[in-house]
Amino acid sequence: MLECWRRACLNVFVGHQPLLYKQFSTSACRYALPKTAIRMEEYPCDVIRNFSIIAHIDHGKSTLADRLLEFTGTIDKKEKGNQQVLDKLKVERERGITVKAQTASMIYPYKGTKYLFNLIDTPGHVDFAWEVSRSLAACQGALLLVDATQGVQAQSISVFHIAKERGLTIIPVLNKIDMPAADPERVAAQIQSTFGIDPNDVLQISAKTGKGVDKVLEAILTRISPPKANEDDPLKAFLFDSSYDRYRGVISLLSIQGGVLRKGDKIASCHTRKKYEVTELGIMYPEEVPTTSLRPGQVGYIACNMKESSEAHIGDTLHRVGSAVEPMPGFKPAKAMVYAGVYPVDSNDFVKLEESIKRLTLTDRSVEVMRESSTALGQGCRLGFLGTLHMDVFRQRLEDEYNANVIITAPTVPFKVVYKDNKTVIISNPVDFPDTVDSSGRVKEVQEPVVSATIIVPEEYLGEMMDLCYTHRAEEMDHRYLDTSGTSARVILTCILPLSEVVTNFFDKLKSRSSGFASFDYEDAGYRPSKLSKMIFLLNGKPVDALALIIHRSAEQEVGRAWVKKLHKVIPRQLFEVPIQAAVGKRIIARETLSAMRADVTAGLYGGHYERKLKHLVNQKESKKRMKKFGNVDLPQEAFYDILSTKS
């Protein structure tokens, strides 16, 4: 009954046809809608606080976000259940990670005044650092959350610096103080030595039990300054995120820097110069709740008949038609760190797959898409991702949200080939890499992307970590102590690592060799010359393009052998013998032979004459010879799925 009431209420409130209920049904109805319409004019700049929660992965951002929504009465604890409100995607709930920054507004009554808090939750994993910097652009302050059991970790440092560079007020918060292993004094001392923050300014909370969360709300109010914006200024709205709704088109998230935005307003983009009319606007409470206006300093969403997601340029400034404004500085575009080919398992499904990818990239704007084709796998797309977790999350979203069944080729980083005439080409598909770099004579050098890596680890694992980094071709290794108090000192290890080493199983090794204690972060550090080779795999003498790899020369033998073994395990036996070879240029690096499947041609011959059996076996041998000569290896698309999804 309650559900029906909400359903009706939502449709009336939003003012759309009942059909629209579908798109809200999964999330919006879990929470109470505000009893009375929110009047945005009651919230001038001085009662607004725009903030974000930044932290290392799993330090409790989403849990704290939920608790803040509960404490301010924005959501009802009972209705919410155990699920995290701002982790809306299935993949986020299954994996317990945030991959998409979310925005939520809440109203906080304090000493007789109502304040409007706008929270922007951010993802913690290094792959999604782009989302973090984007979210921070709409804020004046950030809660820096540090797990009181784990202390300062690699991403705590990187997100602190991003927030500092943007000039945000940082409120340090120690979380998980309810846990027996929590050591708040020690971690507060670490925060002091790493960030120069006075331990007296550090709040201590348990986002899980709610202890100390009231102090966080108070600190947001008293320590973070309100946004500076003026109602009388010309309309200036900063577009910091967008999503796609199949009925209303692009939904943009805006931070209003000046003027007032209302439904029906005619607006234009500084970036594309295209004009739109605002058809709907409102705040995220925590789902979309329409309002009559968005005013200076406020953060909210708009729909304005934008059809293509590419029109919503992240970092764009929107203004009123006829009153141009100075655009705000935008963002550095997201940079793809790894590329992979994505193909349908059934090659007839390409059109459907391409459409699904297109739709998914409307909500995940950081993915680069190009068409490509492969002789082995048919038509597909080459996609650029921010990292391998991002790639995996995208694949899972394709499967979850679009029912796609895909094969993803081995990830490769973008290599640079510098030719002797100084022409430089970025190669994101191993197939396009020059075969023989030395003898072709045209190539001056090849370069690979490198990252500046930071590892934080207890002192006793320092040797293990150094060894791991060296085996992954680390350069410029250095270390210093983060803290020396307590039982175990912790060390920050920094080095330059090739990105191609990081995107394989470096992270898994790091975790296992440090018993899970090491944390890792990295940032782009440009390109460096490298000795790289293109490795191809031959089945029965024929190269299989979808399996080509670019690897460092020192790893040729190891990788060649491992892949050949893997292929041997996965490729179905044929009626003839199949040599499986790994080759670099003309050199064969490794070989395995897939023995022929011997069909028992004599099976039906019970008893009988020996010569009769022999005749059948001779015939079979002849026919196998023909197949070997004319036939090709019969490799079903599913075999690629197995090959590419099995770890060597």
Ligand SMILES: Nc1nc2c(ncn2[C@@H]2O[C@H](COP(=O)(O)OP(=O)(O)OP(=O)(O)O)[C@@H](O)[C@H]2O)c(=O)[nH]1
């Ligand atoms: N005991 C205890 N557990 C907590 C507390 N806060 C969070 N957790 C748990 O820590 C885990 C990670 O919490 P999340 O809120 O998902 O962490 P997150 O920082 O949002 O994670 P990402 O978005 O993936 O970076 C979950 O299992 C939470 O239940 C706390 O105060 N006490």
